[in-house]
Amino acid sequence: MSRSQPNSAEAKWSGNAPMTADDGRKAPDAPGSTYPDAAQPEDEGGAQNSQRLRRLTLLLDYARPYRGRVVLAVVALVMSTIASLTLVYTLQPLIDKGFAGGQAGAVDRYFLQLFIVAMVLALATAVRFFAVTTLGERVVADLRKAVYNRVVGLHPSYFEANRPGEIVSRLTADTSVIQTVVGSSVSIALRNILTFFGGVIMLFVTNAQLMATIAIAIPLVLVPIFVLGRRVRRLSRSSQDRIADLGTLAGETLGAINVVQAFTQEDRERGRFSHSVEGAYEAARQRIWVRSLLTAVVIVLVFGAIDFVLWQGAKDVVGGTMTGGQLAAFVAYAVLVAGAAGAIAEVYGDLQRAAGASGRLRELLKAEAAITAPDDPQALPAPVSGRVSFEDVTFRYPSRPDAAALDSLSIDIAPGETVAVVGPSGAGKSTLFQLILRFFDPQTGTVRLDGLDLRALDPADLRKAVAFVPQDTVIFADSVLENVRYGRPGASDAEVERALTSARADDFIRELPDGIHTNLGERGVRLSGGQRQRLAIARALLRDAPVLLLDEATSALDSETEKAVQAALDTLMAGRTTLIIAHRLATVRAADRIVVVDKGRVIALGSHEELLAASPVYRRLADLQFATQSRAAE
Template identity: 55%
Template sequence: MTATAASDTTPPRRRLSALAGLLPFLAPYRGRLIMATVTLILSSGAMLMVPLAFRDLIDKGFVANAAADSHINAHFAALGLLAIFWAMATAGRFYFVSWIGERVTADLRSAVYRRMLAQSPEFFETTRTGEVLSRLTGDTTLVQTVVGSSVSMGLRSLLQFIGGLVMLGVTSPRLFVITVVLLAVVVVPLVLIGRGVRRMSRDAQDRLADTSAVAGEILNAIPTVQAFTQEGRESARYDASVDDSFKSAIRRARLRALMTASVIAGVFGAIVFVLWLGAHAVIAGTMSAGQLASFVLYAVLTAGGVGVIAEVWGDVLRAAGATERLIELLHAESRIQRPANPKPLPQTRQARIEFQNVHFHYPSRPDTASLDGLTLDIREGETVALVGPSGAGKTTIFQLLLRYYDVDSGVNAETGGIRFNGIDLRDLDPAELRAQIGIVPQDAVIFSADASANIRYGNADATDEQVQQAARTARADEFLDRLPDGYQTFLGERGVRLSGGQRQRLAIARAILKNPPLLLLDEATSALDAESEAFVQRGLEAAMVGRTTLIIAHRLATVQRADRIVVLEAGKIVEIGTPAELLHSGGLYARLASLQLMA
């Protein structure tokens, strides 16, 4: 599944239906929705009362008689009170609508983010992270604009339009008919232009998402970009993407400018024409000056309502497209699901792992078997090393143990697949399974936090003493103590303030702090120098005591103390035995060892 934009040919009605996906996010705030609706009606009603107040002011307040002063004072006082009421109702509408928009957007953003965290790695094989981030920022901002502003303006303008039409008919039926005809002449081209704006708005959103994806990918690979001196090329690539986004936005702006000009010219021309007819009616005595003034004001309100509705309609359609993409992410289903009735895992110090006729193909490479009928029994407390050439299936074993993916098939439902302490992984809650596993990856992940928080990622409830003990075991204390603020030193994004070996030792400390029954070491010492590797190797050996450990290693010197070595090639086990047995067997392991240990 990919987070792609809907086709421009999607019918508007279908796109608008995507906004129904926001209803679950609006439902918890019914009280504020009611308050927003009430204040909207009150402010719109107050607005529609203004022309009537002006009519009475002109017809009764500007009369040359003894009561003129009292009349004009009363009318101006009424206008003042009406203005205050209108202002308060409008302020209330603005506050409640803005609150709802911000709250719904925050809830939607959080819900999509939680959904993304629950996706398996398979999802991100086909979906770019930058595109997801663009949806979380750009699309949610569009939704916020519509829910927190545009919808309110649209409803207000709709009430203004309907109420204005009614009052126009009451004030002067003849001029009302003429005004309706003129408005129709103005609205028809606006609808046609609006369709073009809608298509261009969608295109501009897609170009912006592409730009964000390019930037996210390159900024996460700055060292590589600089190492290969590709700054100029990547800058040019980003400039080209930005330029595409700019051109798309300008095309949209040009068309919207044309629409705005059409609104102003059409509305102003209609008002001038109606005012001309009304002036002749006043001269002829068939209409009072106050009636003409109120009619013109109602005509302005009605025409203004049409203009706002036309502009808001474009925003609503853009938000519908954005909502459709967000709901698509929100409804993305991970293939790795928690069973309806997961089996509980016994709390043990050690783990037993059984692979029985395991087959696996990565979804992005369905024609290539990563594991081909693998069968392996790892006993409690055993240390097993996985060795073999790149692509042999070593990392795949770790991915399946962590249940990032499920196996393709086994012998049968009872005995096939992978079993953890006698229970098939597919019968376990993935979170409970992963809580029993600690991993030190080859590329250590360090978060933008201090050293203590990074180590405590392995156990959020650990005490400071436990954190420091884990660091000492991993031999990380020797550099942590030298940092400016010790364990509270901020390490920068992705741990840029540390060397590769220091980051690796922090990752090892994190896994040690977790204290799991199963420990997975994926080239855990690959980033260390010889001296540090000797220190950390002793720390790892201490951490492995009493628990089951699986080690992936290309440097065979690091696995000489393993209980067994499993040699993989093309997804199959080709050799298995102790280091000494394999050295004398003359097989693949012996050939690899001759290239390393005896060099």
């Protein structure tokens, strides 16, 4: 299974700053500070417009490797614009010398020129379309890969402050906006800007007096573009935010569809989704209305000015101060200029949306990992013996800085020893696993593997020495083979099959439609909880790591299957350092030692019998948690 691995070379990310909305305000449900370079609120003035558009420089960074394609697109764009203006330029002599002058040869010559120019226009347009569209696809593909590669290596605390659904929306919706802009809108904008200014120049050349009148109307066109354009930008941002919320809601509900249906909450979720859809529609409707109004206002003002100017031109033709060919060419240039102005007004909103999307994607690209490899990482011994030590460790989660998850905790676990960790909910059991995997670093104290401070190791090397079986099993939407091979991507099919057999998973896999090649669906929905857990155990078996972390890996199994899998786990644990978050009496009794944790401290350590006699906390846990199991075993 091809999945990106965290990039250990990424710079350190600090501050746990959440993602922000396009205007620099905190994103919904995202506590904490914003990035220092986030844009200021939109109402602070027109100076912010250029600041937002400067965010499009992100696209230039990703287009730079494809300079040849950019140059080809620009050349084709210039050629197509010149060809368009040349078509109009040919009208004046065609009318004055060919039609009005009665020169048959001139008619033939000018129509041939028109055909040649049209062929140049067609070729240049085709080249421009191909170059620009493929450039847009390429830039967006590279941008998506870069964002995903960055996000997949970020620290777990980043996802506490930023919703995964929001991140996925940025990878899809925001990049789609950029794809539209790079592959279409930028080209349209540049072409029409060239056409606009080229047409204005030709209008002056054709008749400077009439053009002076049009020049008075140009500011009347620009004012509504910028005034209404700001309103379009705000509504576009709101629309994108509503779409992101919609995707988050749908993903959350469909990911928990069993719970939704078990509690008969289908109608409630339909109502929530419908309300969210209507909110997204209303935001889009307002945006479309303002954009429609902007387009209408620009067209009315432009064509109103042209109508007035043409009225004057017609009077000049009648008065003999202007030829019919000049008026026809002037009209054609005026139409080109008006059309270009209208197109610029339309794509201006797209460019603003792309600027907002680029800003949001830039935030992801600038987010840095909190856990990184040191400049000169120490190497683990070969082979790793598996001694794990916690030395006076105190740790607080970044999202809960006032509560110590571990408080001056010390444990030394010998190589090959099996240690069960028990304690009430919130005692800090799972935090031990988080620190061993170095998802977090302690604020004080040291965690060591084979005597080496974990902070001195490359996190990738450390994690290769650890196999982890979580209680909430993670199954990817892929085949059985690739899900198990996730533990060691280079493993052969035969090694995967042996791991499945050892995990007592081969029996139900043989019954699947395509055996080990059966796709298990999203989150393994085609399997039962016990089957998913056996696949996770097979994955850990294949990992073959010296340190094993088990978050009660048999909790979802029935009694018969548990005995079979426990035998496989006994084989797996032999010779390996094993930490088990224990919830079952059999697991506790099989451990070499039991560590009782409460409020982040080790309060007792010993065997089951020793702790029953010496630890009130363990005795209470045993009475509450293990009594039923003990009676069932008897």
